[in-house]
Amino acid sequence: MSTDWRPAICVQGRPETLSSRSIRLKVDNLGPVVAGQHIDIRLTADDGYQAVRSYSLSATPRGGPGGTPLGNSEVEIAVEELPEGEVSPYLVEALAPGDPLEVRGPVGGWFVWHPTDSEPVQLIGGGSGVAPLVAILRARIASTSAVPMRLLYSVRAPDTVYFADELASYTTSPNITVDLAYTRVAPHGEARPPGRLTDRDIENFVQEPGSGIVYVCGPNSFVAAVTDLLLARGYDSAAIRTERFGGA
Amino acid sequence: MAGFEGFASRRQTDPALPPGQHLERGFPVLSAGPDPNIKVWELQVATETGQRSWSWDDFLALPQEDITTDIHCVTSWSKLGTHWRGVSVDTLFDGLKTEQRFAMARSYGGYTTNLPLEDLLGGKAWVMHTFEGRPLASEHGGPARLFVPHLYFWKSAKWLQGIQTMAVDRPGFWENYGYHNHGDPWKEERYA
Numbered sequence: 001m002s003t004d005w006r007p008a009i010c011v012q013g014r015p016e017t018l019s020s021r022s023i024r025l026k027v028d029n030l031g032p033v034v035a036g037q038h039i040d041i042r043l044t045a046d047d048g049y050q051a052v053r054s055y056s057l058s059a060t061p062r063g064g065p066g067g068t069p070l071g072n073s074e075v076e077i078a079v080e081e082l083p084e085g086e087v088s089p090y091l092v093e094a095l096a097p098g099d100p101l102e103v104r105g106p107v108g109g110w111f112v113w114h115p116t117d118s119e120p121v122q123l124i125g126g127g128s129g130v131a132p133l134v135a136i137l138r139a140r141i142a143s144t145s146a147v148p149m150r151l152l153y154s155v156r157a158p159d160t161v162y163f164a165d166e167l168a169s170y171t172t173s174p175n176i177t178v179d180l181a182y183t184r185v186a187p188h189g190e191a192r193p194p195g196r197l198t199d200r201d202i203e204n205f206v207q208e209p210g211s212g213i214v215y216v217c218g219p220n221s222f223v224a225a226v227t228d229l230l231l232a233r234g235y236d237s238a239a240i241r242t243e244r245f246g247g248a
Numbered sequence: 249m250a251g252f253e254g255f256a257s258r259r260q261t262d263p264a265l266p267p268g269q270h271l272e273r274g275f276p277v278l279s280a281g282p283d284p285n286i287k288v289w290e291l292q293v294a295t296e297t298g299q300r301s302w303s304w305d306d307f308l309a310l311p312q313e314d315i316t317t318d319i320h321c322v323t324s325w326s327k328l329g330t331h332w333r334g335v336s337v338d339t340l341f342d343g344l345k346t347e348q349r350f351a352m353a354r355s356y357g358g359y360t361t362n363l364p365l366e367d368l369l370g371g372k373a374w375v376m377h378t379f380e381g382r383p384l385a386s387e388h389g390g391p392a393r394l395f396v397p398h399l400y401f402w403k404s405a406k407w408l409q410g411i412q413t414m415a416v417d418r419p420g421f422w423e424n425y426g427y428h429n430h431g432d433p434w435k436e437e438r439y440a
């Protein structure tokens with residue numbers, strides 16, 4: 001049952017940016033996993049106090065980094081350290097290989113992609129919201145699916161790009177396109193001036209309306225702004241799936 | 249259970265929090281898609297014997313109630329002592345007869361969620377248009393949302409368009425995607 005808490009251990013932690021890292025977990029009796037799903041993580045302190053948080057999976061057992069399989073019963077999450085956070089500072093700075101925690105899930109059946117899905121996919125991510133979108137890309141590369149996938153990734157600056165090397169390597173993958181849009185600082189030679197996504201970006205970097213499913217994930221204000229742009233460009237709201245975090 | 253090395257408790261557990269919930273001071277937004285574009289707002293309630301509907305002005309002319317209560321999201325945050333204003337679902341069903349025991353709430357934009365009628369009637373549920381003294385923001389379901397605070401918040405359908413009773417229970421949107429059919433936070437009825 002996906003409702004049960006199951007023991008898990010940290011297998012590996014890898015820095016993603018200065019304030020985030022990818023964490024690989026081995027979960028007892030991990031059931032079927034679909035790209036785009038999330039897990040709940042529970043930590044228990046010595047005094048019995050417990051804290052639970054949800055994290056989107058960035059990698060599934062079949063589709064790990066680069067599309068290569070993870071170990072049996074393993075998944076990855078990407079955690080951004082929130083300065084006032086209760087759980088994320090521990091996960092980013094302290095959790096070490098061999099450390100135990102508990103996992104519930106994976107859960108979710110809406111913001112997901114199955115290798116049998118036949119429609120073209122447009123992924124639009126903001127900041128750490130790219131995690132479940134990368135899980136979808138990895139699942140597609142690990143599968144026999146050839147559906148076109150395009151990622152538009154909005155980030156503050158080059159040093160805040162999650163999965164930077166891997167995303168750069170996807171330029172050689174057939175039918176996969178990755179576009180980065182910087183909001184504050186762009187690298188040298190970048191044609192697009194830094195700034196938030198505009199209707200011009202939707203025109204330049206997003207598949208035509210009516211041609212598939214769009215997955216949007218990021219902070220709430222980002223998702224709200226992007227979905228407004230998509231609707232204004234003529235996308236059917238039924239073709240847009242969203243996952244949001246943070247308050248309004 | 250043994251504690252985990254290095255994770256130290258930094259907050260007190262509040263008895264007002266259901267199991268597995270943590271206190272949230274902001275108001276996170278969770279929606280499956282874009283906010284719907286509502287051109288003309290109308291609310292409908294229907295049973296097997298008849299239906300009623302209200303325009304926005306008609307709805308605001310109904311008896312209003314002010315409610316202060318806690319809300320609990322399945323993603324594990326809770327907000328305590330939130331203030332709402334709206335119309336009791338009892339008022340909306342006043343004068344409508346039904347032998348049916350279940351209901352489907354339907355939203356502008358196509359979202360649905362199912363509830364036993366006994367969780368909607370008897371002073372347990374409202375259709376709210378005001379949050380903390382201000383018109384309910386669109387990202388939180390404005391102009392009006394269902395409000396069933398004793399169940400996880402996905403049952404409190406945003407952008408409510410109507411409530412239809414059903415003879416037989418059927419799952420709604422999230423209930424079809426792995427969430428629990430009922431959703432009592434105190435029993436941790438999160439996932440199916």
